[in-house]
Structures are given as C-alpha cells and as structure tokens.
Amino acid sequence: MVEIEELKPHEEVVEALVAKLTEEMRRDDIVRDPLIVDQGEYINLEGMHRFSALKRLNCRFAPCCLLDYMSPQITVGSWFRVFSVEEPTLAQDVLSSRMLDYSVSPMDISDITLDPATVVLTKDGERFSLRRS
Numbered sequence: 001m002v003e004i005e006e007l008k009p010h011e012e013v014v015e016a017l018v019a020k021l022t023e024e025m026r027r028d029d030i031v032r033d034p035l036i037v038d039q040g041e042y043i044n045l046e047g048m049h050r051f052s053a054l055k056r057l058n059c060r061f062a063p064c065c066l067l068d069y070m071s072p073q074i075t076v077g078s079w080f081r082v083f084s085v086e087e088p089t090l091a092q093d094v095l096s097s098r099m100l101d102y103s104v105s106p107m108d109i110s111d112i113t114l115d116p117a118t119v120v121l122t123k124d125g126e127r128f129s130l131r132r133s
Contacts, residue, residue, distance in 0.1 A: 001061040004054060007035070008043045013052050021053040031063055039066035 035047035044051050054062050
C-alpha cells in the first residue's frame with residue numbers, strides 16, 4: 001500500500017472510465033487490481049483510471065505492485081484500447097474525417113497483434129480490425 005499523495009501520474013484519463021470505476025469501487029468496496037508503480041520514483045506506470053477513481057473517493061492509500069522500471073527483466077510492449085460502438089460505420093466515418101487510411105476485416109480477437117495502429121471495434125460479437133494501410 002502506498003500513500004496516494006506519493007504517487008506521480010503520467011498520462012491522461014478518459015473521464016467516462018474514471019466515473020464508471022469510481023462508482024464500481026464505491027458500490028463494490030474493492031479495488032480489483034493494483035496500480036503498477038516504479039519503486040524508485042513512484043511513477044504510476046499502469047492504472048491511471050484506478051488512481052483517479054481512488055483520489056475521487058478520497059482514499060489515502062492505493063494497492064500497488066512496485067517494480068524497478070530500469071530492470072532488464074521489465075519489458076514494455078504496445079497496447080491498444082477496445083471500443084464498443086453501435087454502428088461500425090461511425091468509426092469508419094471518424095477515421096475518414098481524420099484522413100486516416102484503413103482497412104476493415106472481420107477477425108478473431110485472439111488474432112490481433114499488439115500493433116499500436118490497430119483499433120478494434122465490437123458490435124454484437126463481430127470484431128473488426130481497422131489498420132492504417
């Protein structure tokens with residue numbers, strides 16, 4: 001357990017996710033996963049939404065897994081966020097409006113690589129990968 005005030009955030013959060021997590025933590029009275037924190041500088045490496053929710057709940061401590069970020073045993077990989085949309089064409093419209101080239105193909109979620117250019121959209125169990133061409 002680490003005092004919240006000692007932790008250093010380093011990335012932005014999605015407000016809707018923080019609100020949802022805050023409500024879940026209030027309702028369930030539990031934090032399901034620890035924050036991943038650099039043991040030397042107390043930089044919050046993973047768990048910014050949980051950190052923000054804990055702050056909103058006026059918690060004094062946060063459960064943390066401390067690690068040495070500079071250790072050769074620590075590797076950093078790419079990640080992607082999964083979005084759930086009602087209309088896949090909405091996502092295509094957004095990508096087109098941003099002048100991003102993409103391709104759309106149904107695929108199994110387990111086949112998705114951790115390519116930072118990958119965006120996954122889900123509707124009624126269908127999975128689409130939109131990649132820059």
